[in-house]
Amino acid sequence: MLTADLVALPLCFLIAMMLRLGDFDSTTRYGNAAYVFVALITILVFAMSGLYRAVIRFIDQSLLRTTGIGLGLAVVGAYTISFFLNDQRLPRSALMIYWFIAFSYVVVSRLTIRSFLRNNAGGRRQQKNLVAIYGAGEAGAQLAQAMRVGDKYRAICFFDDKLSLRNQNVAGLKVFHSSRLAEIGQQLGINLVVLAIPAATPERRREVMHAVHEAGLEIKTMHSVIELADEKISTRSIREIKIEDLLGRAPVPPRIDLFARCVQERNVLVTGAGGSIGSELCRQIMAQHPLHLHLFDHSEYALYAVRQELQARFPAMSIHSHLGSVCDAQLVERVMREGKIDTVYHAAAYKHVPLVEANMAEGIRNNVIGAQVVVAAAEKFQVSTCVLISTDKAVRPTNIMGASKRIAELIFQAAAKPASKTRFCMVRFGNVLGSSGSVVPLFQKQIEDGGPITITHPDVVRYFMLIPEAAQLVIQAGAMAKGGDVFVLDMGEPIKIVELARTMIDMMGLKEKSDEMPNGDIELRYVGLRPGEKLYEELLIGSEAARSEHPRIMCTTEYSLRPEVLEGLIENLMDACRTNDNDTIKAAMRAIVREYSPQTIAAREMDAESATSPEAAHTPFPVRSSMLH
Incomplete structure (x- = not known):
């Protein structure tokens, strides 16, 4: 120069x-x-x-x-x-x-x-790096500029659905209409398309994915709006398409005033910080600049992994790790006392239904005693806000996991006394896509192994939500707590598990193997409902849900027990757990959770048969998203 x-x-x-x-x-x-x-x-x-x-x-x-x-x-x-x-x-x-x-x-x-x-630079790029960007908007233009700096990808054109952009020039690249995917892809040697529409609905993403696969091209996507929050678009924003992208719903940006209220410049404790929900809560909390974040988990590796990730992403922030069980009252009290904790998110729990059903005593001890310990410590050290992460399986539970989480809710409700300086509340929602123990990793492994995909019943449905959205809504719900609140997240419409499996097969570019298509790739096999499993989940015990400050968070009032009555019943339950007799444990559980109704194998089979009968075909599920609106 x-x-x-x-x-x-x-x-x-x-x-x-x-x-x-x-x-x-x-x-x-x-x-x-x-x-x-x-x-x-x-x-x-x-x-x-x-x-x-x-x-x-x-x-x-x-x-x-x-x-x-x-x-x-x-x-x-x-x-x-x-x-x-x-x-x-x-x-x-x-x-x-x-x-x-x-x-x-x-x-x-x-x-x-x-x-x-x-x-x-580095010689001529290989043909496999030639990519087209689907979406000639602002995000696509920024991505094209980012690709010019890096060596991994070389953007050579745009595809877009808008006719007004056809043959126009955006960021130095020509825009083709999306109907010409196969033709242009072959002409220009493209074999990878990057979807650059962060705000696209899951339905639209599925349509684009199908069209790209039909054109014989691979597809990747940019991060969603939630994932891109406060992050600059770069080639690192490109990733593989996940099932969450195709079965979630259009995201709603968080309300900043609610999002930061219990977190910003506060000392925050997250129990179960190494789990799917707990780790995402930590990521969202760190983005709001807490004074100190305390991670609590009984899994050494999970705690190490989440701390390493957070420390790399937020090197200037103060992070403290605590290894141990939430059932250890002395440890929990020490963390709250020394950390001067302002806000607690209690996400630590055993949640895998069949495992807890097979290990009732340990599942109950962890989920119930853990909630008691956290509540007692929060009250003793006058924590401002204490939020329980609950589940839709706590509503009219048919399994020990759901019943134990309902007892945890009752513990939080009983602690929400008018004189208490701590605001106790519960946030209840359904499954989160991609969480540990969910069907998604199982189906993915079965597809990689060539099938079959095992499904309990063709009519099983579940509510699903994206992990980042669930964590954001939990934080915002906690900010609205007045004491004893039961917040219910609007989960949208329930998803049939069989449709989830078919979407994952399509996502991998494969075909379902069936009687109509014997040359398909992956077979679906039905294996029957597991112990404690229901065809559908509910979100409300009663039928009333009121609006809150947030459009996707409802507030409901449900029955509770007096603290002294609940304490005596839990002591009886712990005595039953020490006997390790399942019938005794279930009887003690029913004394606390009056709507708990464990199903026998015959009852599950009868429910499954009635669900597939012609009369049941027109029966709506007990709780639909319309009720939550």
């Missing part, structure tokens, strides 16, 4: 003098020294502005702008000095002309070299 400028800048000043004086002969009477002197002064200004320290391949407009301003100030300074000294050795107006010529030279030369280096 320096050598090129030593040659080019004297020529730039020579051109400026010629434009000012009108001919070449007139410029020669000033001698060569004037041209060299002006060039040296210009190079000094460039050096001071940082131009020679920049890597040309990554040079940006801000540096060029700074260089132009520096050169302009130097020219104005020289003009001013010459004017006040009445120096007639050089025509002063030539300096102003020189600024335009020299700055044009700098911009054109640097951008030309930058373009050349980017297009040829």
